[in-house]
Each structure stands twice: as C-alpha cells, then as structure tokens.
Amino acid sequence: MRIGLRTRITALCLMVVLAAIALCEVYLSDRLERVLLERMRADLIVRLELVEREASSVTESMQQYAVWDQIADDFALRSMTWVTLARTDGTVLGDSKLSDNQLGTKFDLPSAIEVEDALAHGFGESRRYSHLLEENALFVAVPFRMEDVVVGVARVGIPTTQFKAAVEPIRRVLLVAWGLALLAALVLAWPAAHLITGRLARITAAARRMAKGQLQTRTEVAGGDEVGELARVLDSLAEALGDTLGNLTKLEASRRELVANASHELRTPLTAICGASETLVAGAIDDPKAAREFVVLIDDNARRLRRLVDDLLDLSQLDAGRFPLRWEHVETNPLVESVMRTYRARAELRGIKLKCEIEAEARTVYADSRAFEHVLGNLVDNAVKYCAPGTDVEVHAVRVDDGIVFSVQDSGPGIEAHHLASVFERFYRAETSRSRETGGTGLGLAIAKQLIEAMGGQIGVTSEKDHGSRFWFSLPRTTS
Ligand code: ADP
Numbered sequence: 183m184r185i186g187l188r189t190r191i192t193a194l195c196l197m198v199v200l201a202a203i204a205l206c207e208v209y210l211s212d213r214l215e216r217v218l219l220e221r222m223r224a225d226l227i228v229r230l231e232l233v234e235r236e237a238s239s240v241t242e243s244m245q246q247y248a249v250w251d252q253i254a255d256d257f258a259l260r261s262m263t264w265v266t267l268a269r270t271d272g273t274v275l276g277d278s279k280l281s282d283n284q285l286g287t288k289f290d291l292p293s294a295i296e297v298e299d300a301l302a303h304g305f306g307e308s309r310r311y312s313h314l315l316e317e318n319a320l321f322v323a324v325p326f327r328m329e330d331v332v333v334g335v336a337r338v339g340i341p342t343t344q345f346k347a348a349v350e351p352i353r354r355v356l357l358v359a360w361g362l363a364l365l366a367a368l369v370l371a372w373p374a375a376h377l378i379t380g381r382l383a384r385i386t387a388a389a390r391r392m393a394k395g396q397l398q399t400r401t402e403v404a405g406g407d408e409v410g411e412l413a414r415v416l417d418s419l420a421e422a423l424g425d426t427l428g429n430l431t432k433l434e435a436s437r438r439e440l441v442a443n444a445s446h447e448l449r450t451p452l453t454a455i456c457g458a459s460e461t462l463v464a465g466a467i468d469d470p471k472a473a474r475e476f477v478v479l480i481d482d483n484a485r486r487l488r489r490l491v492d493d494l495l496d497l498s499q500l501d502a503g504r505f506p507l508r509w510e511h512v513e514t515n516p517l518v519e520s521v522m523r524t525y526r527a528r529a530e531l532r533g534i535k536l537k538c539e540i541e542a543e544a545r546t547v548y549a550d551s552r553a554f555e556h557v558l559g560n561l562v563d564n565a566v567k568y569c570a571p572g573t574d575v576e577v578h579a580v581r582v583d584d585g586i587v588f589s590v591q592d593s594g595p596g597i598e599a600h601h602l603a604s605v606f607e608r609f610y611r612a613e614t615s616r617s618r619e620t621g622g623t624g625l626g627l628a629i630a631k632q633l634i635e636a637m638g639g640q641i642g643v644t645s646e647k648d649h650g651s652r653f654w655f656s657l658p659r660t661t662s
Contacts (some may be wrong), residue, residue, distance in 0.1 A: 187382065190376040195371035196364065203360045210356065215242030223307070223320060223346050226338055229261045230322045234336045237267055237326040244269060244333065247285040258374060264315070264339040270301060270325070270332060279314055296323040300335050309342065315383060317341045381409050389416060397424035440497075443609040447490055447623065451483035460482075486623075490637055493625035496556075497608070500632045507550040507636055514540055514547050514579055514586070521558045523576070533571035536562070543581040548658050553633040557641075560626040561590040561653045567622065569594030569650070581659065585639065589654035597645040606631040630655070 211384040234255065242249040250267050258265040258278030267276040272289035274280065280287075289297055296611040299306030300323035323337035334473045381403045388401040397420050403413035466472040522536050529536050547554070558577070565575040569592040576591045599606060601612040609624040634641040634655045647652035 186379070188372070188379045190373035191378065192368070192371040194339050195367050195374075199363055199367040203363065206358075207360070211353075213354060215345075218330070218345055218348055222340065222348075226263065226320060226322050226340055228647070229257075229263055230324055230336060230338045232261070233265055233267075233322050233338055233372075234326045235539075237334065237336045240328075240335060243622045244248065247275060247282070250322075251282065251285055252276070254278045261338070264319070266337040266339075267326075267334060268297065268337070269334045272297065275334060294321075294337075297323040297337060299371075300337070301332075302314045306337075312339065315339075315341055316332075320345075333374050362510075378409060383414070385409070385413050388413075392416070392420045392423075397421075404559050404587065428512065434517045440608060444490075444494055445607065448487065451486045451490070454483040454525050455480050455487075489627075493623045494644075496629050497625060497632075500636070502630065503631075507553060509548060509550060509637075511546050511548055512551050512554070514545050517551055517554055518558065518577060518579065518588075519546075521555055521562055525562045526561060529566045529575065532566065534566055534569060535574045536566075537574055538575065538578075540579040541581055544579040544586045546659075547586050550561060551636060552583060554657075556586060557630040557633050557655060558590070560630050561655075564596065564626065564653070565590050565592035565651070568592065581658065585656045587654055587656045589652055591652045592652065593650040596647045596649050596651055597643065598647050602645060604643065 184298050214552050227518075233253075237250075237251055242251065242419055244250075254265040254276035257263075258397055263278075265276075266274060268289055269273050272294075274289065276285065277365045277451065290326055293310075294465050295307040295310070296306035299308075305321040307321065309318065309320050311317070319339045319341045321337055321339040325332040326334050326336050360558055384403050385401050386539075388399050388403075399420060401413040404410055405413075417419040427656065436466050458479045462473060463474050466476055485629040496505070518540060522538055526536050560576065562577065569575065573593040578587075578589045578591065580587055580589075597612045601610075604610045605612055606627045608628040611624045613620065631641050632659070639652075639655055641655040643651060643653045
C-alpha cells in the first residue's frame with residue numbers, strides 16, 4: 183500500500199505531539215506527586231506540633247486513658263487525621279481510631295517505624311500500609327515531654343488516598359489538555375501537509391506533461407522555499423530542453439536541406455559526364471574532333487565535381503568543429519601576395535589586372551593564415567570569375583579602430599539589392615546561370631563567412647547592379 187506524503191507528515195506531527203505529551207506526563211506526574219506529598223507532609227507536621235503541644239500540656243496521670251483518648255479524638259476530629267498518643271514503651275494512651283478497650287495495648291514497634299524513630303531521634307516519619315486503615319498512609323511522630331522529661335510519643339497519620347484524590351482533578355485537566363493538543367495537531371497538520379504536497383502534486387503533474395513532450399508547460403509554483411526552488415529548476419530545465427530541441431530541429435532541417443541541395447548540385451555535372459561518356463562509347467570516340475569536345479566536357483565537369491566535394495568537405499568540417507584554427511600574428515603582405523600569385527595567371531588570361539594596396543598600419547593581423555588565404559582567395563576568385571575582361575580587381579587592406587578591413591573591389595556586373603542579404607547562404611547564387619557557367623558551387627561565400635566569424639571578424643558586401651562589387655571582411659588587429 184502506498185502511504186502518501188501528506189499522511190506521513192501528519193503522522194509525524196502526531197507522533198511528535200504524542201512524544202511531547204508522554205514526556206510531560208512522566209515529568210509532571212512525578213513532580214506533581216512529589217509537590218503534593220511534600221505539602222501534605224508539611225501540613226501533617228504542623229498538625230503534629232499542635233498535638234505534641236497539647237499532649238505536653240496534659241497534667242493528668244498516664245493511667246487516665248480516657249483523658250488521653252479524648253485529646254486524641256478531639257484533635258483527630260479537628261484536623262481530620264488519625265491521632266495516636268503513646269507512652270515511651272509503646273503503650274497506647276489514646277487513639278482516634280481504636281476503641282476504648284483497645285487502649286493500653288502496646289504498639290508493634292518494629293512495624294511502626296515512625297514511633298521508634300521519634301523516640302530514638304526526636305522525629306519519625308513513614309509511608310506504609312496500615313493494617314488498621316487497610317490502606318497506605320503517611321505517618322509523622324515526635325516525642326512529648328512532661329516537665330522536660332520525654333514521657334510519650336504523639337503520632338498523626340493520614341491515608342494517602344487523600345493525596346490521590348487531590349491529584350485526580352489536576353490529572354483530569356491535564357488529560358483534557360493532552361486531548362486538545364492532539365486534536366489541534368491533527369487539525370493543523372493535515373492542511374499544513376496539504377500546503378506542501380499540493381504544490382508537489384502540481385510539480386509532478388507538470389513534469390508528467392513535460393515528459394510527454396509538452397516542453398512549453400510550466401509548473402506555475404512560486405515561493406522562495408525548497409519546493410519553489412524545485413519548481414524553478416524544473417521550469418528552466420524544460421526551457422533549456424525546449425531550446426535544445428528547437429536547435430536540433432533547425433539543425434536537422436538545415437542538414438536535410440544541405441543533403442538535398444548537394445545531391446541536386448552533384449547531379450548536374452554527373453549527368454553531363456554520363457551523357458558525354460555514353461556518347462563517346464556509342465561511337466563519337468572514333469571522330470577525333472567530337473571525341474576531344476566530349477573529353478573536355480568530362481574534364482570540366484569532373485573538376486566541378488571535385489570543387490563541390492572539396493567545398494562540402496570543408497563545410498562539414500567547419501560544422502563539426504573539425505577545422506582547427508591556429509591563431510598567430512601574421513604578416514599581411516606575404517599572405518595577400520601568395521593569394522594574388524595563385525589567381526594572377528588566370529586573371530591575366532581573361533585580361534583582368536590584379537592590384538593590391540596594403541596600408542602601412544595594416545601590415546600584421548591576428549588570424550589563422552590557412553583560413554585567411556581561403557577567404558581572400560575565394561573573394562578574388564569570384565571577382566576574377568564574374569567581372570568583364572579588361573577591368574581591374576583591387577585588393578585593399580586598411581586599419582580601422584579595432585582591426586583591419588580587407589576588401590576586394592571589382593567593376594563586374596554587381597549584385598542586385600534583393601540578392602545582397604542572401605549571397606552568404608549555402609548554395610545561393612545571385613544569377614544561377616552565370617555561376618554555373620563559371621563552375622561555381624554556391625558554397626564559397628558561405629564557407630568564407632563561417633571562417634571569418636570563427637576568427638572573430640565580420641564579412642559583408644556592398645554592390646550595385648552594373649557598378650561592380652566590393653566584398654570585405656574585418657579581422658582583429660594584432661596587439662603587439
Ligand atoms: P559561387 O561558387 O557560385 O561563386 P559563392 O558562394 O562564392 O559561390 O558566391 C555566391 C553567389 O554570389 C554567386 O553565385 C554570385 O551570384 C554572387 N557573387 C559572388 N561574388 C560576386 C562578384 N564578385 N560579383 C558578382 N556576383 C558575385
């Protein structure tokens with residue numbers, strides 16, 4: 183059977199109250215008994231003194247039992263006690279409980295310890311069973327004198343049932359108080375437990391909904407205590423999970439898009455290669471002129487395929503964070519020069535002049551040289567690819583406040599304003615046909631953007647249709 187938290191808390195409260203009651207009970211009843219007994223004893227001693235004083239003042243002979251008995255009876259009546267007067271040898275002179283014919287008999291001294299002690303030490307006291315009363319009683323006794331000589335013992339006793347009767351009303355009040363305390367504990371503990379468990383139940387319900395995938399669920403449990411803290415932690419967990427899930431979904435979507443785009447891009451050169459090789463196999467191979475044309479076609483498309491595969495590999499490495507960047511303070515001039523060398527021959531073939539201007543203050547940059555060459559190479563390659571023969575392509579490096587800005591300026595066809603924001607997206611081509619003609623993959627700028635951002639820089643373009651383009655990127659300046 184499952185015992186709920188609320189029942190447990192309530193049971194615990196009740197147990198604590200019960201334990202407190204038990205402790206009080208033990209302590210109080212013990213104390214109460216002692217206090218009452220002490221008071222009773224003190225009272226009895228006062229009465230005994232009075233009896234002793236009266237006995238000491240008697241002038242009658244010790245043989246006049248009737249006189250002594252009268253004294254005992256009178257006093258017993260007034261003080262509501264049992265009064266006994268005896269001689270030192272234990273012979274009873276007067277007793278409020280004994281009949282007249284029993285007077286003159288002797289005390290059983292060993293059992294009447296109080297009488298023996300009174301004679302031996304001047305005061306005696308005992309709490310014991312009395313055969314005469316047939317119940318427990320408290321006795322006190324003192325010797326009394328005649329003309330300064332001890333002649334007898336005065337003793338008063340009282341049944342302890344009297345003391346029990348005095349305790350009884352107090353016990354009843356206490357019992358009612360304990361009952362009320364238990365009731366109060368029960369009445370208060372149940373709603374108090376509900377206060378905690380109710381909030382826990384709300385958290386559990388919210389957690390169940392979250393587990394079912396409803397991550398926008400919130401616990402809606404407030405409070406600065408531990409339960410409130412638990413609710414807050416759960417809420418932020420759900421939020422973080424929701425964010426992660428959202429990111430994963432986006433990532434998955436972009437992965438699918440990449441796969442679809444890549445397959446589409448791969449299909450074009452592959453179709454061209456298959457078509458050309460089939461034509462060759464079908465007989466074109468025997469016509470040297472046609473054969474050459476088809477082989478060139480195959481070569482072009484195979485190169486394009488390789489570029490595509492290279493770019494895709496770079497991208498996947500960047501995405502997976504496996505494109506390690508080595509930061510260093512590098513000389514700008516040799517880096518830019520090496521890129522220019524790579525593209526100069528191809529530019530000259532197209533009648534394009536590559537120019538370069540690096541400001542004195544932009545001679546060093548803090549970057550990864552491989553990534554830098556990759557990005558600048560891509561921008562120069564595009565400029566050479568897209569601009570018309572007979573024009574210039576200029577590379578500039580200038581210092582700005584917090585870094586160095588590199589730019590590649592061409593006087594090519596430019597890019598229409600509505601394409602500008604998208605040219606850095608994967609597989610985006612401002613003018614598809616021209617890019618395809620030139621063997622572009624549509625991935626170069628996307629890779630460049632990722633690399634520059636990884637190096638803490640920015641990349642952008644300003645361009646106007648038919649008025650050339652200026653691609654730029656910034657990098658942090660060396661600090662030394
Ligand atoms: P691609 O391999 O197609 O050149 P990029 O990512 O390098 O791929 O460029 C994306 C698109 O941006 C290109 O298809 C082209 O339309 C446009 N573009 C890039 N550079 C230039 C430029 N210098 N002049 C005009 N258009 C450009």
